[in-house]
Amino acid sequence: MRRTYLTAAGIALGVALLTDVLRVWLPSIITIFGQAASTPAELMGGFALLWFVGAFAVVPLLRPLGPRGVALVAGIALAACRLGLLATDGGQAQLYLASAGLLAGLIWLAATAVTGVEPVPGLVLGLALGTATHAAVGTFDLTWRGNAIAWTVTAVLCLAFVALLPAVTNHTTESTPGPAAWFVAGPVLLLWTMVAGSPALANTAVSYARGEETGIAGPGPGSALPAVLTAVSVGLLAAGALLLRPTAAVAVAGLVTMVAGTVAFTLSWGSGLILAIPATALGLGLVLCATGFRTDRGDPAAGGRRRGFAAVGGMTVFAVAAVLYYASYDIGYPNEWVPPAVAAVVAFVAGRPPYPRMDVGRSWSWTAVPLAVVATFGAGLLMPGSVPAGGRAPAPGVVRVVAYNIRMGFGLDGRLDLAGLTAAIAAQRPDVVLLSEVDRAWLLNGGHDTLALLAERLGMPYRFAPAADAVWGDAVLTRLPVVYTATVRLRAVGAPTGAQALGVVLDADGAEVAVVSTHLQPPPDGGPVSQAHEVATFARGFAAGRPLVVGGDLNTQPGDAAFAAFTDAGLLDGFAANRPLPTSPADAPNEQIDHLLVSPEISVTEVVAPRTEASDHLPVAATLTVS
Known part of the structure; x- marks a missing residue:
């Protein structure tokens, strides 16, 4: 030839x-x-x-x-x-x-x-x-x-x-x-x-x-x-x-x-x-x-x-x-x-x-x-790595938290919108970010490591836990020192996509706070009640008496049985004073499915759900103070 x-x-x-x-x-x-x-x-x-x-x-x-x-x-x-x-x-x-x-x-x-x-x-x-x-x-x-x-x-x-x-x-x-x-x-x-x-x-x-x-x-x-x-x-x-x-x-x-x-x-x-x-x-x-x-x-x-x-x-x-x-x-x-x-x-x-x-x-x-x-x-050698740990809470026991379903990084226009996601999150000056629908290598989404790319732009180290398969799940990004981490897979109970709960204990300038990030997946015939009970049980045991925050896309609204599973476990609706707080869909929000729930010793202020179309959900942010 x-x-x-x-x-x-x-x-x-x-x-x-x-x-x-x-x-x-x-x-x-x-x-x-x-x-x-x-x-x-x-x-x-x-x-x-x-x-x-x-x-x-x-x-x-x-x-x-x-x-x-x-x-x-x-x-x-x-x-x-x-x-x-x-x-x-x-x-x-x-x-x-x-x-x-x-x-x-x-x-x-x-x-x-x-x-x-x-x-x-x-x-x-x-x-x-x-x-x-x-x-x-x-x-x-x-x-x-x-x-x-x-x-x-x-x-x-x-x-x-x-x-x-x-x-x-x-x-x-x-x-x-x-x-x-x-x-x-x-x-x-x-x-x-x-x-x-x-x-x-x-x-x-x-x-x-x-x-x-x-x-x-x-x-x-x-x-x-x-x-x-x-x-x-x-x-x-x-x-x-x-x-x-x-x-x-x-x-x-x-x-x-x-x-x-x-x-x-x-x-x-x-x-x-x-x-x-x-x-x-x-x-x-x-x-x-x-x-x-x-x-x-x-x-x-x-x-x-x-x-x-x-x-x-x-x-x-x-x-x-x-x-x-x-x-x-x-x-x-x-x-x-x-x-x-x-x-x-x-x-x-x-x-x-x-x-x-x-x-x-x-x-x-x-x-x-x-x-x-x-x-x-x-x-x-040009691929993104992890970010060095560093940074402190603005005051002892005060933590700014953002929870965001990022839809694998894609905005409503169908483009991978790292700039929009970064801007929406960074504007809240968070100490902790809870992410749902995190994709780290799915060919279906172009084969991106969206988590590493986003963490690099935010300058925040991350912890990741798989849910659907090894490269799709949930994450916690934080500048605060991480004391301990644990994960648990949730039973599917008929829901096609897998789910998990990722727990991270953080040192908020001397006050340890337990944070749990999850994304509940409802079965075809009802709400994610079973998974909500599993997460509530895991979170209480993981916190071991520490102040507790559970957040993410929970696919349930206040008044639903799945939402009640958290409140029955002693957690409080962090957004109760700001309801209604619709977060989905991003271009015309009418569902309240993204939440932060907290233990009684945590007070919640400065709650916002800023408008953005960098995902199909809006982010939710709040300042948490441990009393």
């Missing part, structure tokens, strides 16, 4: 741009089309799959239209949509421009597959490039930044991709890859962005490795551990895929490590993530190695159609598996099987014989692999 490094570079840039579009498109489905659970999950899934059906419809036309020309036009459209996303201000424009970019990317991928180019080197380098750039921006995507640097970097990547499009399609080959190599691109992209190549997950995994399930802070100021973990993952993927020869032993090793990694990801409650990431990366690299050398035989035209359908079919697996995994938190069914099932699909398609014994034939790979590792490590 002539000048294979240019072909690989062009495919790599296309994969990276398509990944960036997906990081915008996936949360847009939830926050703009679906308005975060106000639209049935089935309807959101149907809308998402519509764009993949459109790509399938185009595949039979690629040969008559000319696949090289279609790839060129679709590639330019992908780059234009990626660049155009920076100009949108959220809303419907963002949703449909991201959807158009996705469709263009799928058509580009299918048309490129029809031309017969070898996909594996470009796919691997594209995954590595996507991870490195995502780490370099601290997991806060360029689309959401929208500044001059974001425009410049995105424009350079898009122009480079467009310039290399002819090199990708006008290649010469000695053998044509089979459809299997193109089919696995979609499932591999899912497992990479969800598990093995997620800088946010690496950041969170280090948190768990340091603190296990209690007292979780972060990787520490200046810590290089997340960067090391991310770079190791990139190195294992690239070395396994590009530097080895395909054999049965490689395929079997890939199957075992990939399935083991995905199982560790889904079954661990955090502590297993640090092993799941490199294991999945190595497995993906090995199975790609076993796939990349399988050649196509038979009629060239029929082979081209097979490769085109395989490329779109693999990306459809990406979409279906992502919907199945994350929709479970709205509908309610076990989803632990989804990543291992995707791994099994990849292993089945990629790991079947024959395994031709042949040299890799890409001398530039021995330079590209270490460069990818070094670049990823350098980019990983």
Whole structure:
């Protein structure tokens, strides 16, 4: 193959741009089309799959239209949509421009597959490039930044991709890859962005490795551990895929490590993530190695159609598996099987014989692999870490508290609004912040470590506890010294999304105060009464006679049975003198579901629920004084 490094570079840039579009498109489905659970999950899934059906419809036309020309036009459209996303201000424009970019990317991928180019080197380098750039921006995507640097970097990547499009399609080959190599691109992209190549997950995994399930802070100021973990993952993927020869032993090793990694990801409650990431990366690299050398035989035209359908079919697996995994938190069914099932699909398609014994034939790979590792490590050093502890309460026993459901960081306009969240919280000059719906690595929301990003901007150390899975839950941010931390998982009792209670004992300048952050999840047929009783019992035992504060999105209103579970346990409504205090939805609040409840020795003053659309809830803030 002539000048294979240019072909690989062009495919790599296309994969990276398509990944960036997906990081915008996936949360847009939830926050703009679906308005975060106000639209049935089935309807959101149907809308998402519509764009993949459109790509399938185009595949039979690629040969008559000319696949090289279609790839060129679709590639330019992908780059234009990626660049155009920076100009949108959220809303419907963002949703449909991201959807158009996705469709263009799928058509580009299918048309490129029809031309017969070898996909594996470009796919691997594209995954590595996507991870490195995502780490370099601290997991806060360029689309959401929208500044001059974001425009410049995105424009350079898009122009480079467009310039290399002819090199990708006008290649010469000695053998044509089979459809299997193109089919696995979609499932591999899912497992990479969800598990093995997620800088946010690496950041969170280090948190768990340091603190296990209690007292979780972060990787520490200046810590290089997340960067090391991310770079190791990139190195294992690239070395396994590009530097080895395909054999049965490689395929079997890939199957075992990939399935083991995905199982560790889904079954661990955090502590297993640090092993799941490199294991999945190595497995993906090995199975790609076993796939990349399988050649196509038979009629060239029929082979081209097979490769085109395989490329779109693999990306459809990406979409279906992502919907199945994350929709479970709205509908309610076990989803632990989804990543291992995707791994099994990849292993089945990629790991079947024959395994031709042949040299890799890409001398530039021995330079590209270490460069990818070094670049990823350098980019990983830019990821946010934890904030040093410091600061004191304004007076002994006086604490300013904010409780806020941040909807994974997304405002009503569907954009990741770190600036709006930071402004809304910082304006209250809090000593303690209780956060609900905290996302630390969900691919559905773009793969951001929203907690670390927000804590860094507020200059407040954090404690995090998982609820739905290992990277979605609740948090407490505070400048006050932390004496003790504990968490407890709550029974689901029919509610799709999991829940927990995170307790933190703080030293308020000599007066210890127990704070419990939670987000109750009501079952489909009633209020969260059972969980309210569990939290009240846990909180009383955790406080052990100390002054107590329980707060968060409780999904219950004064007068409801769940609210009474707290008051019956001896807690007082901190906002009683300020009712009504509606907090949801943020643009027209009419429900009082965000609360602070306190023990009798705490007085509550300066209560506010400031208006902001940085989330679908309003924050609530109050000054607490221990008598």
